[in-house]
Amino acid sequence: MNTLLEVKDLCVKYGNIEALHGISFNVNEGEIVTLIGANGAGKTTTLLSVSRLPPPEAPKVISGEISWKGESILDVPPHEIISKLHMALVPEGRHIFGNLTVEENLKLATYARKDSAKDINGDYDRVFSLFPRLAERRKQRSESLSGGEQQMLAVGRALMSKCTFIMLDEPSMGLAPLLMYDMFRTLKKLNQEGLTILLIEQNANLALKFAHRGYVLDTGEIVAQGTSAELLANPEVKKAYLGG
Amino acid sequence: MDILIQNLLNALQWGSFYALIALGYTLVYGVLLLINFAHGDVFMVGAYIAFFVATFFLGFVDLSPWLTLALTVPLTMLLTAGVGVTLERVAYRPLRRKGAHRLYVVITALMCGLMLENSNLALLGASRKKFPELLDKVIYTWGNVSVTNLKLIVIFTAIAVFILLEFIVTRTKIGMAMRGISYDKFAIPLMGIPIDNVIVFTFVLGSGMAGLAGLLFAMSYPILEPYMGALIGWKAFIAAVVGGIGDIRGAFLGGFLLGFIEVGVVALFPSTYRDLFAFSILLMILWIKPTGIFGVAKTTKI
Numbered sequence: 001m002n003t004l005l006e007v008k009d010l011c012v013k014y015g016n017i018e019a020l021h022g023i024s025f026n027v028n029e030g031e032i033v034t035l036i037g038a039n040g041a042g043k044t045t046t047l048l049s050v051s052r053l054p055p056p057e058a059p060k061v062i063s064g065e066i067s068w069k070g071e072s073i074l075d076v077p078p079h080e081i082i083s084k085l086h087m088a089l090v091p092e093g094r095h096i097f098g099n100l101t102v103e104e105n106l107k108l109a110t111y112a113r114k115d116s117a118k119d120i121n122g123d124y125d126r127v128f129s130l131f132p133r134l135a136e137r138r139k140q141r142s143e144s145l146s147g148g149e150q151q152m153l154a155v156g157r158a159l160m161s162k163c164t165f166i167m168l169d170e171p172s173m174g175l176a177p178l179l180m181y182d183m184f185r186t187l188k189k190l191n192q193e194g195l196t197i198l199l200i201e202q203n204a205n206l207a208l209k210f211a212h213r214g215y216v217l218d219t220g221e222i223v224a225q226g227t228s229a230e231l232l233a234n235p236e237v238k239k240a241y242l243g244g
Numbered sequence: 245m246d247i248l249i250q251n252l253l254n255a256l257q258w259g260s261f262y263a264l265i266a267l268g269y270t271l272v273y274g275v276l277l278l279i280n281f282a283h284g285d286v287f288m289v290g291a292y293i294a295f296f297v298a299t300f301f302l303g304f305v306d307l308s309p310w311l312t313l314a315l316t317v318p319l320t321m322l323l324t325a326g327v328g329v330t331l332e333r334v335a336y337r338p339l340r341r342k343g344a345h346r347l348y349v350v351i352t353a354l355m356c357g358l359m360l361e362n363s364n365l366a367l368l369g370a371s372r373k374k375f376p377e378l379l380d381k382v383i384y385t386w387g388n389v390s391v392t393n394l395k396l397i398v399i400f401t402a403i404a405v406f407i408l409l410e411f412i413v414t415r416t417k418i419g420m421a422m423r424g425i426s427y428d429k430f431a432i433p434l435m436g437i438p439i440d441n442v443i444v445f446t447f448v449l450g451s452g453m454a455g456l457a458g459l460l461f462a463m464s465y466p467i468l469e470p471y472m473g474a475l476i477g478w479k480a481f482i483a484a485v486v487g488g489i490g491d492i493r494g495a496f497l498g499g500f501l502l503g504f505i506e507v508g509v510v511a512l513f514p515s516t517y518r519d520l521f522a523f524s525i526l527l528m529i530l531w532i533k534p535t536g537i538f539g540v541a542k543t544t545k546i
Contacts (some may be wrong), residue, residue: 053433054341083436095431097424108420112436161436 002029002069004165004196005050005087010064012042012049019045019059021220027165032188032197034207034228036241037217043200044092046217047167051089052078083112088163092170092200094154098143102134105142105153109160120160127156130186148179155183165196172203184210204241208232216241246388251507257395257464259503260402264457265480266487266495267409268328268450274426274490275446276340278349282331282357284477286451289360290324290458291375291468292368297323298376313378320459321452328451329444331356337440357477364470375466398460405453406496413492418445426490486526488539497537502526 005027012020020042027033035043048058050066052073066073068085081087097105106127110120128135131152137145142153151171158166168187172180188210191197201207208214208228216224216237224237231237265287272280297319301312335356339349382393413419421442425432432439461476462468479502487498502522509521529537 051434053430054439077438078433079436079438082434089434091431091434095428095434097427097431099423099427100420104420108417108424108437109435111417111421157435161434 001031003027004029004069005198006065006067006070007046007050008065008067010046010049010066011062012045012059012064013062014045014059018062019220020049022064023217023220023222025215025222025225027196027198029196030191030194031213032191032199032211034199034201034211034214035217036201036204036207036214038241039202040219041217042220043217044169045220047089047091047169047198047200050087050167052076052081054078079112082161082163086162086164087167088158088161088165089167090151090154090158090169090171092173094150096142096145096150096153096157098141100142101139102142102145102153103138105157106134106160109157110162113162115162123160123162127159130159130190131156147174148176148183151175151179151183155187159190164194165198166190167198167200169200170202171199172201172206180206204237205243208242247511249389251511253389253391253395253399255504255507256399256500257503258506259500260398261457261461261476261499262480262483262502263402263496263499264405264453264460265477266484266499267405267492268454269481269484270487270489270492270495271422271446271450273484275422275443276336276349276425277346278336279353279481280331280450281350281353281477281481282335282360283450283454284473284475284480285357285360286324286328286331286473287454287458287461287477287480288364288468288470288473289327290320290451290455291462291472292364292373292458293323293327293455294320294459294462295373295375295468298378302376302378309376309378309380316378316459317456320455322455324455324458325448325452327360328447328454332443332447337443357474361470361474368470370470373468375462375468377466378463394460394464398464401456401460402496402499405456406492409449409492412449418442422446482523482526484536486529486536488536491536491538494536494538 003026007026008024009022010020011018011022023046035046037043045059049061052058061074068087073081073085076085097108100108106124113120133149134152134156137149142150145153171183175183184206187197199207199211208231211228213227214225214231215222216231224231224234226234232242265283268283268286269280272278294316298312298316301307301315302309335352336349339352379394383390413422421432421437425439425442429439432442480499483498483502484495486501487494487496505522505525506518509518513521
């Protein structure tokens with residue numbers, strides 16, 4: 001299996017606080033990997049570090065390595081993470097452009113794409129068939145969408161930016177259970193079509209049922225790892241994160 | 245009736261100047277949430293650039309006034325855009341990189357404005373410059389209404405710039421990115437958009453149009469001095485706020501509104517009341533709608 005993302009001994013500072021104390025994990029091609037852990041464990045910090053967002057948004061890497069297909073990405077500018085390496089981030093809180101319409105949000109995600117209009121139009125059709133609700137609302141200002149629809153738009157936007165790897169930060173947050181299961185079914189389908197997924201979740205139960213492998217993050221350190229089945233069966237993980 | 249139309253035309257001309265400058269404030273604010281207080285002085289620098297370009301082509305190259313004007317328009321816009329981009333590079337970007345609070349960036353902008361004024365003073369001295377005549381003055385009269393060709397050019401230029409900017413902002417991808425940044429800067433690089441390019445483009449547009457305004461202003465009122473941008477800059481900024489800062493339509497509406505109010509006050513009262521009345525009316529508009537006429541309060545969904 002090809003390793004896509006490899007994080008090695010990563011130490012990261014947020015302001016003056018060290019938020020990650022040397023974590024290591026990897027994601028292979030075609031996998032769904034999840035990082036679970038409580039609030040403040042460093043999950044979002046990890047994704048923001050991988051996305052290479054500029055300061056002040058992103059934390060500062062003080063040591064360790066983040067590499068993509070074997071090459072360091074620590075010096076890659078943030079917009080090239082998606083435009084050249086095709087890694088997308090669906091951030092916590094979704095960050096859609098509320099003042100733009102649904103269609104404009106999707107169009108903006110194609111900003112750096114150099115492939116043909118035909119390919120891009122094909123991707124619009126794909127997004128609208130995955131999320132028919134977005135098709136219905138394509139001319140609406142996106143801040144008028146419900147939370148679930150905004151989440152669909154955030155994922156749709158990532159797909160329009162032509163990602164092969166998607167990082168999702170708490171996609172279940174604020175979603176009604178039914179919508180949440182819908183979203184995960186769609187993500188599973190995308191994974192079967194070849195999309196590699198790195199998922200962050202507080203809802204560990206849900207995440208482990210969905211993912212192939214997982215890592216448990218606790219106050220900036222990885223305290224357990226394994227296949228989802230192993231983690232679901234691990235008594236300590238059970239006690240701390242799965243409610244018994 | 246004639247007096248009304250005459251005043252209307254004057255108001256449109258002044259409104260055009262305010263609008264052309266106001267949009268620079270509004271564009272930069274929309275993208276960076278930065279009030280670029282140096283912008284009025286960028287307008288002044290634009291007028292001086294126009295002066296030097298025009299004098300050069302008229303005096304040294306000996307071109308005809310028409311050809312000089314045709315060259316002065318794009319060159320002034322280009323060079324003034326360069327000034328705006330330089331300000332962004334050397335003053336605002338380093339602070340942004342360090343994550344400085346907006347307050348410090350605004351103070352930096354104020355300082356940059358003063359530096360532009362004072363470097364002008366230091367380099368060129370306090371003497372005023374007389375802008376050369378580039379356009380043969382033609383006066384059209386209907387009854388008691390008279391209007392110069394220049395006044396009409398100013399008004400039509402403002403309208404053309406408005407249409408162009410509306411097109412850029414609503415129909416092009418970079419315009420969409422500019423609107424996107426104003427709502428959520430964080431997500432812009434996640435879309436593969438180099439944020440600095442969008443910011444530079446914004447400064448190019450805003451400063452370029454300030455240069456155009458500087459040229460037209462210098463042609464209309466051909467005396468240049470280092471502080472000519474200060475008051476008009478403040479007024480344009482207030483116009484942008486009243487129209488709803490961050491919104492291009494707001495900048496134009498606010499600019500024309502200020503033009504109308506000023507000319508209206510002068511038509512009815514002694515001219516010394518002009519600014520007092522004008523700003524009192526604008527203050528009342530802000531009482532009723534603090535976000536400005538086109539402004540919307542931002543809401544977010546959890």
